[in-house]
Amino acid sequence: MNELGYDPVKLGVDEARSKTERISSRLLEMIEVKGKVTEPGPGVSRCEGESGDSELYKTLHPWSVYGISDESVERGMNNLRKRLPESGWTILKDGKVNSEARDPEILAENKKEYFAVHIVGEKRTASGEPMISVEVVSACFRAPKGTLKGQY
Template sequence: MEVRDGETVKTQVEQASSRILEMMEIKGKVTDVGAVTVRCAEYDSDEEVYRVRHPWSVYQVPVSDMENAMDRLRSGLPKEGWEIVKDGVDGSPAKSPQIVAESKGQEYAVDVRLLDERKYSDDPSLIEVTVQSACYRVN
């Protein structure tokens, strides 16, 4: 497992998130609490093994614009060095459209879901994005 500087990883994850938002070419409100460092659950709790997660959403946009943004990701991610490893629906009852991609070196992954308010009773439509790093040891 790679030894990396946590602040560098956090910066790179946030840069990847920004680039994904640019690829989507969508105008709406964006939630952004910033990237957070979390322990990798698959490793012993005594080990100093972490990953950086950056969850955010785009909302207050017509669903048709969100669908177009997902299409732009389908074509744009591979051009930017990402491999789409899943393009279908998630496991929710609404079967929301989902794209999962990994960066070429697999240092990063992105999970994008379109949550359509027509399939949910109370929640507004949004595109939910989570960019995360691979697990790493701190230096």
Template structure:
């Protein structure tokens, strides 16, 4: 799978997301960035097996695709556990889950309608849109950042409508979780 991230992932006190997604989410969630060399999370991480946490993020991704209301090709990847740098940069006891994916080569619907559908569906389903505007990149692509305070997940969605060369238009999605503590005896990494 090709990497869809727009930059490094930074751990926040609430969840891990790419830097672009964190900027808007942090303002409204009351979270603060944690230096990966110090500090604690600011919450007690739930003890949770990796597979159910990954399944939950995959289910969120599937729901987002359904809400878009488009048909096309979707990158073939799944959610994966990764480091929770704030408390465990060595990936031994704590983890967060991230799922970057995209939809492209539409056969039904439009990217514009997909973004509008998400603007409507996210708030109707427990998500708070913390940012809805244009990226700060030269392309100035439409972007939606949202958080779900009940499940502690975040999402960054970008419609890459302006791409260099002959690259196809697409919508990239990055769903992320907060940090979890792996059950005793779990082998991470």
């Protein structure tokens, strides 16, 4: 076994980006709150820690639902608490962010899909506008030999 503790699945970068977008879309459906959603798609970065393995990478997709009320933040977080486990996710943390605002946060993983998610229901943001912030990150994938160059 390598230092990751698992053998990375072989997956092309475009396929991994598409899979990450599908995971994000399913999470948005689970939140079930009407609002605006930030646009940027998933990014790719090399996996740290693997000595000299240039084919390992992960995807990262930060996005948020904004233009919503405090009540929508509460409803969206409650929807996630119920729907994540029903959809194959294991909730690792369901509590409050260690900050002055003490916003609710959920950390979950889906081992079958090779993804984790960190979700924060922000009621008091810098802009004063409530939002649900979502950060989807994949496990490390192995790109087909020679295809990762220039992809991140």
